[in-house]
Amino acid sequence: MSTAASRSKMSPPETKQPPLPRPSASLVIINERNEVLLVQRNPRASAFGGMQVFPGGNFDQAQDTSLAITAIRETFEESGLLLASPVDSGSAVLSENDLDEARFDVQQQKRSFKNFLLENQLEANTEALLPFTEWVTPVGPPKRFRTQFYVTFLKPSPTSGFSSGAKQERVPTPDGGQEVIAAQFIHPMDALSAHLEHKMIFMPPQFYILSTLADILNGSKTTTEQIEQVKKLSQGGFGRLTINPRGIGKSSDGRTILAYEGDEARGGVKGRMHRALVQFEKAVRLSFLLASGSEDLILLQTPSQITLVRNFDIFEDIDRTTFGGTPTSKL
Numbered sequence: 001m002s003t004a005a006s007r008s009k010m011s012p013p014e015t016k017q018p019p020l021p022r023p024s025a026s027l028v029i030i031n032e033r034n035e036v037l038l039v040q041r042n043p044r045a046s047a048f049g050g051m052q053v054f055p056g057g058n059f060d061q062a063q064d065t066s067l068a069i070t071a072i073r074e075t076f077e078e079s080g081l082l083l084a085s086p087v088d089s090g091s092a093v094l095s096e097n098d099l100d101e102a103r104f105d106v107q108q109q110k111r112s113f114k115n116f117l118l119e120n121q122l123e124a125n126t127e128a129l130l131p132f133t134e135w136v137t138p139v140g141p142p143k144r145f146r147t148q149f150y151v152t153f154l155k156p157s158p159t160s161g162f163s164s165g166a167k168q169e170r171v172p173t174p175d176g177g178q179e180v181i182a183a184q185f186i187h188p189m190d191a192l193s194a195h196l197e198h199k200m201i202f203m204p205p206q207f208y209i210l211s212t213l214a215d216i217l218n219g220s221k222t223t224t225e226q227i228e229q230v231k232k233l234s235q236g237g238f239g240r241l242t243i244n245p246r247g248i249g250k251s252s253d254g255r256t257i258l259a260y261e262g263d264e265a266r267g268g269v270k271g272r273m274h275r276a277l278v279q280f281e282k283a284v285r286l287s288f289l290l291a292s293g294s295e296d297l298i299l300l301q302t303p304s305q306i307t308l309v310r311n312f313d314i315f316e317d318i319d320r321t322t323f324g325g326t327p328t329s330k331l
Contacts, residue, residue, distance in 0.1 A: 021146035025071035026056030034217035035185035068126040084122040130234035188214035237318030279305040
């Protein structure tokens with residue numbers, strides 16, 4: 001036996017290190033009718049294909065100075081909605097055509113988002129973004145993310161773009177594909193009902209945040225009290241919460257149990273529940289409309305049913321000892 005072969009046989013197998021989570025940001029936009037903006041990702045996308053998500057994406061070191069800027073830039077790219085205000089009252093108002101052209105240029109990397117804002121004397125509304133939990137993808141998937149979620153209340157603005165209803169999006173991304181195939185505003189309760197009816201597919205973070213907001217945003221008109229409740233969550237322990245889901249087995253009905261920070265299985269007091277029960281389907285048939293007008297079908301593994309189990313007061317009962325401290329993302 002050769003020396004190399006002998007050494008190979010004696011050496012322990014190399015342990016493959018899991019990929020590090022990529023810093024990213026996602027934005028939950030609430031309009032004056034208590035509806036939130038959701039975008040549907042292309043079923044063929046490499047991450048979260050076919051899912052309904054809040055607009056967002058990876059931090060771009062060449063373009064973004066903060067995760068808040070990432071959230072605003074990605075929202076503009078994916079939905080056409082621009083969260084920016086004129087630097088002064090004399091700044092020109094951009095038309096829908098101007099916004100569409102700029103959006104295409106930013107997507108195609110022909111123009112940076114930063115330069116687009118400077119050229120039009122606009123300033124991103126980062127101060128309006130409220131931290132609303134951070135999520136870390138568990139070890140296992142080939143792509144992992146550390147996503148800072150923000151929430152903001154949409155104010156009428158001449159540069160904002162659409163603010164309600166459904167809007168189909170077919171502007172190509174730089175790789176020639178379609179990252180997002182649709183964008184729409186929908187009430188959190190209606191979105192959760194659509195999930196139960198298998199009409200909308202969410203991952204646990206989106207389901208968690210929609211469930212949280214559904215308890216607050218009652219009715220079809222946003223009130224001052226509701227805004228203050230969301231702000232209180234953001235400024236308290238909930239807003240600083242970092243959630244790194246951990247599978248701890250199966251429920252009695254066969255669903256995967258994902259335990260979150262503060263759960264009795266994750267350092268919390270006995271009896272405290274902070275977890276999700278998730279039914280993963282091996283193959284789910286999805287249908288979507290191609291630009292040509294024809295229909296395509298694709299099979300995906302996806303969560304078909306999620307139940308959030310949370311038996312504590314998210315306004316008062318989140319402490320740093322069992323729930324963790326401030327998010328580690330400092331971008």
